[in-house]
Amino acid sequence: MTKLMEWLFGVSVVLAAWVLVAFDPLDLSVPHTYREVALPMPLYLLVSFGCYSLATVGYRVATFNDCKEAAEELRDQIKEAKEDLRRKGLKI
Amino acid sequence: MATGVDQAAGMSLIVFSLMLFTYYSIWVIVLPFMDSDHVLHMYFLPREYSVILPGIAAVVLLLCIGAFTAIVLWKNQKTKKVN
Numbered sequence: 412m413t414k415l416m417e418w419l420f421g422v423s424v425v426l427a428a429w430v431l432v433a434f435d436p437l438d439l440s441v442p443h444t445y446r447e448v449a450l451p452m453p454l455y456l457l458v459s460f461g462c463y464s465l466a467t468v469g470y471r472v473a474t475f476n477d478c479k480e481a482a483e484e485l486r487d488q489i490k491e492a493k494e495d496l497r498r499k500g501l502k503i
Numbered sequence: 504m505a506t507g508v509d510q511a512a513g514m515s516l517i518v519f520s521l522m523l524f525t526y527y528s529i530w531v532i533v534l535p536f537m538d539s540d541h542v543l544h545m546y547f548l549p550r551e552y553s554v555i556l557p558g559i560a561a562v563v564l565l566l567c568i569g570a571f572t573a574i575v576l577w578k579n580q581k582t583k584k585v586n
Contacts, residue, residue: 447535451554455531458523458557465520473513477506500583 429453527553 412420433449435441529543530553537543 444535447550448532451531454554454557455527458527462520462524462527466517469513469516469520471513472516473510475509 429449429452430436431439432441433446433452435446530547530550534544534547534550
């Protein structure tokens with residue numbers, strides 16, 4: 412089984428579980444509080460993934476070492492690139 | 504370790520995302536299990552907003568990206584016309 416098939420299988424299992432709890436299509440009389448918690452689950456996972464990304468970016472910004480030479484080199488390269496682009500006609 | 508502003512910016516990002524995650528988790532997961540007369544409910548908006556507010560945030564984000572793209576393309580077009 413290819414990786415794509417594995418991922419699709421996993422995703423469809425999770426999706427089926429969510430639909431079962433949130434929408435109660437088989438009328439299994441799922442308790443109301445469980446339905447209320449399960450319904451916004453996709454949005455909640457998206458928000459928590461966004462928070463995790465933000466925290467990771469913040470952590471890497473806070474722990475990144477300063478490297479003076481690389482900063483100088485980068486500044487020169489940026490100037491060079493801007494000159495080159497300006498010559499070719501792109502205005503920034 | 505990075506210094507000064509970098510560290511402050513990074514730490515503030517981490518703290519902000521932690522606070523957002525905790526508030527949203529309690530809002531979505533913990534509140535439905537609390538009785539409706541529990542004192543915790545005072546600190547949270549009605550639950551419809553837990554869906555509406557992220558939706559509005561997503562729309563605003565898309566608008567900002569679109570506006571930035573439009574401005575850059577427009578400036579580029581304008582200077583091309585002048586040349």
